[in-house]
Amino acid sequence: MPRLRLRHVLRGALAALVPFALLGASGGPAHAEWPGAAPVVSRVETTDPVVFITIDDGWFHDPAAARLLLDRRVPASLFLLPGAYSYDSGYFHRLLDHGRVRIENHTVGHPDLTTLDAAGQRAEVCGARDAHLAEFGDGPRLLRPPYGVYDATTRTTARACGAKAVVTWTYDLTTWGQWTPPTPELKAGDIILLHFNETLEQDLERALALADAAGLTPAPLREYVPE
Structure with a gap:
């Protein structure tokens, strides 16, 4: 050529x-x-005198704890499992309709997300989002990974499924059996973890007392986490 x-x-x-x-x-x-990774938040950087109450799972529906949340108008983030409200969604509807709570994402089945591949994590996180949206008409914007365990895939999955942050905690104040949680000196921006168990009412009372002693007021976490 x-x-x-x-x-x-x-x-x-x-x-x-x-x-x-x-x-x-x-x-x-x-x-x-693929969407960028969601940030991980264990406490909020703020100068406001606020603290954040978060309550996980949702299996034990204690009327006394619900009354406390309603009577004290406590803004709380409820990281619920769909199965925990499948048999009594009215408990949480009352808290939503008459209180200051928001429903957030805690996955479908409470697995250690780091043991799942990307498809498995997406099924857990997006599946819970879809269930919450269908039941409560409001999609969750925060993800709490079970056990507080996450990896890079969890962070990108959270963003892909509509969460603006992966939220862990500063202090776990849940009473488990004979174990009594510590009594920390709370600071502005701390995130408190509680659970819907038999001791929620007393755990919530203790958390509110600690906040009051530190001159802090519970605030809605979702509003303090940027987009």
């Missing part, structure tokens, strides 16, 4: 490849970007 013709053939071949190279570099339709 004459040299001039060969040069034209090569130039044409390269020109044909350029659009495909640019498409890949620009993240075109064939390479849709």
Whole structure:
């Protein structure tokens, strides 16, 4: 093949490849970007004199704890499992309708998310989001991974499933059996973890007393976590 013709053939071949190279570099339709990682929040950086009450799981529906939340108008983030309200959703509807609580994401089945692949994590997190939205009409914006355990996949999955942050905690003030939690000196921005168990009323009373002693007021966590 004459040299001039060969040069034209090569130039044409390269020109044909350029659009495909640019498409890949620009993240075109064939390479849709995965959402960025959600931040991890164990306490909120704030100068406001506030503390955050969070309550996990939802299995034990204590009327006394509900009355305390309602009577004291406590803003609380409820990280619920769908199964925990499947047999008595009215308990949580009353808290939503008459109190200052928000329903947040705690997965479907409470697994250690780090033992699951990306598809498994997405099924757990997005599945809980869909269940909460269907039941309460409000999608969760915060994810608490079970046991406070997460990895890089959890953070990207959280964002993909609508959560703006992965939330752990500063202090766990849950009473478990004979074990009594410590009595910390709370500071502004601390996140308190409680659970819907048999001791929730007394645990909540203790948490509120500790906050009051520190000059802190419970505040809605979702409003303090930026988009």
